[in-house]
Amino acid sequence: MSLKEEVDVLQRIPLFAKLEASKLKLLAFTSERIAFETGHVLFRQGDMGDAAYIILEGEAEVLVNGPSGPVLVAVLGRDAFVGEIAILCDVPRTASVRARQRLVCLRIAKELFLRLINEFPQIAIAVVRELAHRLEMSNEKLRESVAQVEALKKAG
Amino acid sequence: MSEALKLVWPRTAEKPDSAAGVEKPRSPGLDPTIYGFILRHSYKQQFLLLILTLSSFPFLYYSLDLPKTIVNKAIGGKKFPQEFLFWDLDQIPYLLTACGVFLALVFINGWFKYYLNVYKGQLGERMLRRLRYELYHRLLRFPIDHFKRVSSAELIPMLTAEVETLGGFIGDAFALPVFQGGTLLTIILFMFLQDPVLGAAAVALYPLQGYFIPKLQRKVNLLGKQRVRTVRQVADRVGDTAAGIVEIHANDAVRLQLAHFTRFLGTIYDLRFEIYRRKFFVKFLNNFIAQLTPFFFYAIGGYLVIRGNLSFGALVAVLAAYKDLASPWKELLDFYQLMQDSSIKYEQVIEQFQPNGLTDETLQLDPPEIIPPLTGEVTVANVSVVEDERARVLDAVSFSFAATTHVAFCGQSNSGKHELALVLARLSLPSSGRVTIGGHDIAGMHEAVIGRRMGYVGATPHFFSGTLQDNLLLGLRTRPIRQREYEPLRAKRIAIERDEAIKSGNIDLDVNADWTDYEAAGVADADELLRRVVEVLRHVDLAEDVYWFGLRGRLHATQQEAIGERLLAARGALAERLAAEGLTHLVERFDPDRYNTNATLAENLLFGTPVGPAFDFDQLASNTYVLQILDKVGLTEDLVTMGAEVAQTMVELFADLPPDHEFFEQYSFIRAEELPEFQALLARLDKGGHETLTPADRTQLLSLPFKVIVARHRLGLLDEAFQNRILEARRVFAADLPDAMRRQIEFFAADRYNAAATVQDNVVFGKIAYGEAAAPIRVPSIITEVLDALGLRETIIGVGLDFNVGNSGTRLSASQRQKGGIARALIKRPDILILNEATTALDGPTQTKVMEGVQQECQGRGLIWILHRASLARHFERVLVFDNGHLVGQGSFDELDKPETALKALIAAE
Known part of the structure; x- marks a missing residue:
C-alpha cells in the first residue's frame, strides 16, 4: 500500500475528512505503518495513551476489564479509528485492544498529531468541528434518553 | 617514610628497563626570572652559541675586506707576481684565487648563519619544551582544591599560546645582544678613530635614549601584564559560557553574558590602544633621535672641515659608518623590547604555577621498589579541616578501625563526611591531625602506594577521551610493564625521541609500551583480564550496557580472526531460530538475488558496507564509478x-x-535550507525538461532516491520491475568493480x-x-x-570495551559513569576502597545490587562507603555518624539504630 491509499483511508475518518489532501499526506507520511501478530496487544486499559491507530487490514478486539476478567465489547475492522481520545487529551486508555488476526495499522503518534495541530490551525479547526459534532450527537442521544426516561416515569 | 616502603624491586624479567639508571627529570622549583631559567638549563649551550658567534666574526670581517683587495690589487694592481696568502701569483691566477677565496668565505658565512640559526632554534624549542613540561608537571602537583580557584580555561593559554614566543627569545638571549652590541661597538670605535669629536657626537644622544626609553618601556610593560591577565579572564569567560550554556538559555541570560563580554573586550581595547600609543611613541623618539645625530655631524663636522681640522674624506667615512650604525642599534632596541615582553610573559605564567601546598615531587616520581599492602589499623587522630578560614568543616575527629573493615559514614551534606573521605584518600591534607594506616602516616606515602593500594571513587568520576577499556584499566597502567618490540628503523627513531625527551628534562617512559599490569589485577594474561573485567562489570551492573556497546561495535582485525567464525555460526543459528518460531518476516535477510525492501536503494545497489569515504552513502550520487554503472544499465x-x-x-x-x-x-x-533550491530546480524542470538540468542539479536529484526505503517510506515509486533493474545494476556494479576499489567496499556474503x-x-x-x-x-x-547459547556474551562485552566514551565520557550516561568509576577502582583490587557518594545517580534497586556486588568484591579487604542515604548503613559492619564536623556516633548498625540517636534522625529524614 502506498501513501496515496493511506491518504484515502485517512479521508474516510470523520476526524480528518475535512483536512486538505496535502496535510493528510503529511500526516500519513510522518505516521508509521505497523503490523501486529495475532494476539499482540496494541495497548492496555489504564495505560497512558501515546498513539492512535487506524486499521488498514485485519480485525481487532476491544476488551474492557470486568469483575471476572476482560470482556469482549467490540470487534473493529478496516477503517476503524482506535484510541483517538488518548491523543487529544491526557486520559488513561478506557479499554484494551488486541489483534484478532494479523493486523496492519497506521500508527499516529500523539506527539506528532499535536505538533501538526500546532503547526496548522486548520487541522485544529477541523478537529474542533468534528468534536463539536460528536458532542452535539451525544447531547442529542442524551436528550432522547432523558425523554425516554421521562416517558417511562409517566407511564409509571 | 617507613623503612618498609624503601625495599628493593624483586629482579623480575618484567621489570621495565627504563627504571634502571636513567637520570630522572627534576624540577627544582621554577626560576623567578627568565634569565635564571635560561642559565640554569642551558648555560653550556649559550656559551657555545657565544663562541660560535664570535668565531664567525673574523670570517665576516675578512669577507667584507676581501672585495677591497680584489678591486684594488687584483683588478687595479700593476706589479705582478704578487703575494697572495702563501703564494706568489700572476694577475689572472691572483684574481681567480682571490675570487675562489671569496666564494669559500660566502659558503663559510652562510654555513655559520645556517648552523647558528638551527642551533638557536633547537635550543629555544628544547627550552620551551622543558618549560611546558615543568608547568604541566606542576599542574599535576597542585593541591586538589587549588583547582577550585583556577579554571582550565585560564591554564590552557598559559601552557600553550602565552609561552609559545619564548622559544625564539631563548635562542637569542645572549648571542644576539653580543653580536649586535659587538658590531655597534666596532663601528663606534671606528668613528672615534676617525675623529674623537665626531665619535662623541654620534653617541652623544645615547645616554638620553638609555635614560628615557626604559622609563617609557616600563609603563608599556605594566600595561602588557594587565593585558595578559585580562585575556586570561576572557578565556575563562568563554570556558564558563560553554560549560553553563544550559543555564544561560534557561534563564534568558544571553544579554547579560554579552554585556559582560563587551566589558572585557572594552578593557582589552583600552589596554591595547594605550600600549600602541606608548610603543609608537618610543619608536618615534628613537627615530627622532637617530635622525637628530646627523645634525651634529653636519654642524660640527662641517665646521671642523671648514676650519681645516678634519679632512673631507674622513667626514664622508664617518657619515657612511653612521649609516651602518643604525641597523645594529635598531636590532638592539627591538631585542630590548622582546626581552621585556618575554620576561613579563615568563614571570606572569610562573606566578600562576606556584600555589601553596604543591605535592612533593618525590612522592610522585621514582616509586618505591616494593609497594607494601595497607594493613593494620586505620587511625584518624585529631583530624581537622579548615576551609578558606571559614568554620571548621571537620573538628578534631578521632577514630580507628581495622583496615579490612567495611565501614559506612553517615551524615548530612555539611557533616564533614565528604572532606573526611578526601583526607582518607590523601586527596587533600588535613589542616591538623594525621591519618595513619598500620602506623604509617599517609601524608608521607608515595603516590604509588596510595594510588595502587587504595581506591577512591567520587560522585562524578571523570572519563578520559578514549575507549571504555582505557578508562577501566587506568588503575593498572601505572608504569610501562612490557617494552614494545619495534622494527629496527622505528626503534632507532624511538631512541632518538627518547634521547631528545631527556635533553629537555622530560620523562622518558614510552607511552606506546604495554602499561597494563596483569599482576595488579590478579590475573596472568589478557584473556584472564577480560574475564575479570566482565566479572567486575557484572558486580557493578554495567555488563549489560557494555554488551550492547559490543553489539553495535565493530571487530578489529585480531578479534575478527578469533571470533569471526563463531559470529558466523550465530548468524546461522539466528536464522534457524527465527524460522523455527515462524518469525522470518521480522528480519529481511540479505539475498544477492532479491531486493531488500527494508534497506535503502543505495544499500541495495552496493549490496555491501562502504569502507572509508569512497562509497559513502551520502556521497554516492557523485561517485563516478556508480554513475558509470547506472549509465551502463x-x-x-x-x-x-x-x-x-x-x-x-x-x-x-x-x-x-x-x-x-x-x-x-x-x-x-531534503533539509529545510535546501527546500527553496529544490523548488527552483523543480520549476525549471517543469518548464524545460531534463535538458535544462546542470550536472549539479542532476547530482542533487540523484541523491534523493538513494535514500528511499521501500517498506518505510511507502512513496510507491519503486515497483517490482524497478527493483529488478536495481538488482541488475547490483550485479554489474560487483562484476565491473576495478581491483583498486575492492578494498573500499565489503560485499554482503552469507x-x-x-x-x-x-x-x-x-x-x-x-x-x-x-x-x-x-x-x-x-x-x-x-x-x-x-x-x-554459543557462549559469546563475554566476547561481545570485550568488543564493547572498545566503545569510545567521547569527550569527558559524555557518550555514557551519568549512572554508567558512576558504575564505570566503581569498576575502575575494583579492577585494581585496592586494599581499601573509598566510595564517596559514588552511587547517587543510580535508582534504588540498582544501588542495592551494586552495593552487594562491591561488598562481595571487597571480601577480606577494606571498604569505606560515604552514604548519601543513611538507611543503607545496615549492610555494613561498622557505622560512623557525623554531624557538623564532629563524630557523633560509632558502632554496629544495630547498636546505633535506637530511638533518639543521630542515625535514627538521619534515617527518619530520608
Missing part, C-alpha cells in the same frame, strides 16, 4: 526522474512548515564476516523489518539468546 535518467518525484513530494509535504521544524530532520529527504559492519548487523545479516510491531522487541532478545 540505463538507470540514470529514470533515477533522476524518480529524484524529481521525491523532491516534488517533499516540497508538497514540507513547504508550509517553518524551516526549524523537527519534521525536517526526522522525516524529510558465509563471510563483514568487518565493516557492526557485530549485530553481522549476526542479523539483513534488515530488521519496518512496521512489524514485534520486531524491535523479539529480534534483539532472540539475538541475545542465540549469542548466549
